[in-house]
Amino acid sequence: MNGFLQEKPIKNFLQSMDEFFSNPFPNSAFPLTVKETTTANLxxxxxxxxxxxxxxxxVYDHHLTISVNYQELITEENTQQNFFRSSQTYKRNSRTVALPYPIDEKKVKASYQNGLLTVTVPKQKGKKIMIEES
Structure with missing residues (x-):
């Protein structure tokens, strides 16, 4: 049975199935995590x-959107056969995070290292409303 599974057509089919299930949605949005501290949301x-x-x-009111633009330009030229081919691919993925308070864009900080984008959004203090006796 192992010999049958290791033969070319079956082996390639099984490898493609493994690749599909390891990354079933290759064009889907990027992974995003939100962590809350006492002073900010990361x-x-x-x-x-x-x-x-x-x-x-x-930043829009209570929402922060991270967008990633992919652009690829492929050019192929062959002077012997007199042809020129050019193709361009443009993709955009974005993720939006809604927070329970307005975001002050002047206080938002972002850093990008080793493939990790970290955005720090300081928490806003709410206004306390006193209840009057009637």
Whole structure:
């Protein structure tokens, strides 16, 4: 039985099935983790192989969006056969985190090292409302 499973067509089929189940959605959004401390929320995005210039962070009221732009340009030229081929691929993935308080974009800090983007969003202090006696 082992010999049958190691033959070319079956072996290639089984390898492709293993690859599919190890990463079933290769074009899906990147992994994102939100950790809460006493003073801030840490948003950590795993972006291996991404350059800092491809990352964009936007803040809208209670939401923080991390976007990653992929752009690939492939050019092929053959002067002997007189042909030129060019193709361009553009993809964009983004993730949005909603927080329970407005975000002050001036206080948000971001760092990117070894494929990990860490965004620190300081917590905002709420206003305490006194209840009057009637």
């Amino acid at each position: 948003i950590i995005a795993e972006l291996p192989g991404i350059n800092r210039e491809q990352i964009q962070i936007n």
